[in-house]
Amino acid sequence: GAVVSQHPSWVICKSGTSVKIECRSLDFQATTMFWYRQFPKQSLMLMATSNEGSKATYEQGVEKDKFLINHASLTLSTLTVTSAHPEDSSFYICSASAGLGHYGYTFGSGTRLTVV
Amino acid sequence: SQQGEEDPQALSIQEGENATMNCSYKTSINNLQWYRQNSGRGLVHLILIRSNEREKHSGRLRVTLDTSKKSSSLLITASRAADTASYFCATGSVRGSRLTFGEGTQLTVNP
Numbered sequence: 001g002a003v004v005s006q007h008p009s010w011v012i013c014k015s016g017t018s019v020k021i022e023c024r025s026l027d028f029q030a031t032t033m034f035w036y037r038q039f040p041k042q043s044l045m046l047m048a049t050s051n052e053g054s055k056a057t058y059e060q061g062v063e064k065d066k067f068l069i070n071h072a073s074l075t076l077s078t079l080t081v082t083s084a085h086p087e088d089s090s091f092y093i094c095s096a097s098a099g100l101g102h103y104g105y106t107f108g109s110g111t112r113l114t115v116v
Numbered sequence: 117s118q119q120g121e122e123d124p125q126a127l128s129i130q131e132g133e134n135a136t137m138n139c140s141y142k143t144s145i146n147n148l149q150w151y152r153q154n155s156g157r158g159l160v161h162l163i164l165i166r167s168n169e170r171e172k173h174s175g176r177l178r179v180t181l182d183t184s185k186k187s188s189s190l191l192i193t194a195s196r197a198a199d200t201a202s203y204f205c206a207t208g209s210v211r212g213s214r215l216t217f218g219e220g221t222q223l224t225v226n227p
Contacts, residue, residue, distance in 0.1 A: 006158070034214060043204060044159075044217045093158055104149060104161040105215060112156065
């Protein structure tokens with residue numbers, strides 16, 4: 001089945017530093033990947049849609065200069081949280097569609113970011 | 117913003133009982149999907165039902181869709197302790213487009 005690998009699974013960083021999260025589709029090509037943010041006991045909030053070879057589309061209220069998304073290949077999308085602050089602490093999850101004929105989405109295992 | 121609403125927000129049952137979760141949405145959809153999330157983990161796709169379908173089964177899962185009421189239900193039969201997780205519905209418009217998630221139901225199955 002379609003697998004999306006997300007790394008790291010957890011990270012602790014100091015305020016003001018940047019953190020990069022990687023999302024790889026292992027056995028399929030993902031033209032589009034989605035990045036979500038999830039607060040404890042809440043639902044997933046779409047942050048941005050990452051398109052291979054073009055600029056990401058950000059949801060309203062999401063700072064594109066703070067959450068940098070790069071989708072340089074059909075199997076890799078990265079989310080960089082720049083100048084992280086404690087309020088950026090959250091659970092970040094990526095997902096991708098497995099492609100033709102498949103409407104379900106495959107999700108990464110998520111990254112727990114803690115900014116101290 | 118989330119367009120889906122799920123109820124109940126939390127459900128606690130005994131092993132062997134059935135669990136029913138409901139989801140409502142607001143706009144027209146192409147499909148509705150249900151996902152499961154174990155605490156601190158990513159989401160696992162459970163089942164997809166298209167807008168022209170009314171019911172779908174997969175193992176112990178049964179999903180219904182009522183487009184006139186813009187609602188769906190997920191039934192888990194003969195629940196097990198391992199079914200304890202959060203369950204989310206998500207609506208999609210066309211293939212490959214963004215999903216909009218409901219608020220989720222936290223299911224606890226007590227052994």
